[in-house]
Amino acid sequence: MIQENIIDKSKDFTLLELLDRVLNKGVVISGDIVISIADVDLVYVGLKILLTSVETMQQRQLMMVKPNRNISN
C-alpha cells in the first residue's frame, strides 16, 4: 500500500521549504543590484537580502524611506 500520506503537507512547513528553495537554491545569476537614495548609491545587495530586511523592518514597525533600485553596469 502506498503511503503518500507521510508527505508533510502542513502549510507553514511547506511554505518554509518553498521559500528556502526559491531564495537559496537554483541557478544563481549575479545580477548586481544597487540600492540608492537621492541618487547616492548606498548598498550593493541582492533582492534576497532586501526581502529579509524589509520584512524584519515591517515587523519592527519602523518607518523607512522607499529606496530606488537600479541594475548596475
Added chain:
Amino acid sequence: MEKLIYAIVQPLTDVYAINLLLSGIPGVSETNLYALFYNDIAVVVSDGVILNEFVKKEMAIDFARVIESLSQQLTLLPVRFDSLLPSDAEATRLLSQNYTAFRNNLDNVKNKFEFGLKVLWDYEKGIEKVKINMESANENTNNCITSSSIHANYLLKKIKENKLDNALRDYIEQLKKEFVHDIAIINPEYNFNKMITANLILDGVFLVDKSKKYEFIQAVGNFKKNHTELHFLLTGPWPPYSFVVCPMV
C-alpha cells in the same frame, strides 16, 4: 526594462507550443511571461516590475508558482528568485555563454523530482540514548584518570565531551548510511547536511526518477516505522531546485 529570470527550460517541440503554455501562467505581479531561445534551450522571463516595489513574500510565492507550473510540462532548471538582468539581449547571452552547463544540468534532471527529508529528534532523549551506548568507553576514561585535581577533572570533562561528540556524529552517520542503503534500489542522487541544529539531525534532498516516486515514499515510510524515536518531515515532489550545478560565466 530589467528582466526577471524564472527558469532555464528545455522547450516543447516548437516556439508556438511554449508561448501557448506561458500565456496561461501569470508571472510575478501579473506580468507576462515569455521565452527567449538559444539552440535547443530557452530562458523564461518577465519584465522585472519588482524593481519598483518592495519585495514581498507573496512575490517569492508567485515566483515559485511559476516554476511549479512550468515543471509540470517542461524539464527545467529553477533560477533563484533574486535574478535580474538588464535586457532580453543579456538573458540570451546568459544562455549562449552557459549553454553546455545548462544542457548537462537539464539532462541530469530530466524526468526527475526533488524530495526533501528532514529528520528531527528530541535532543535530550536522543543524547541520552547516545550516552548509554558510550557508557563503557567512559568507564575506561574514568579508570585512566585517577587523580581528582581540578586539572584532572577538567581533562576528564573534556574527554567525555569529545567522546560524546564523536558518538553523536557516528550515530547520525550510521542513520544516514542505513537510509541510503534502504533507498539504494531507487538509486536517487542525494545530498545530506548533518546536525543543522540540536534538533534537526539530518537534512537530505533527493533527486528521484518520476517513475520511482511511490517507491521512494514507501522507503521513507518503512524507515520511519523502524525509527519511532525520530520525527520525519518529507516534502515534495519539488522542481529540482537543489540539483543545479551551474558555475555562471
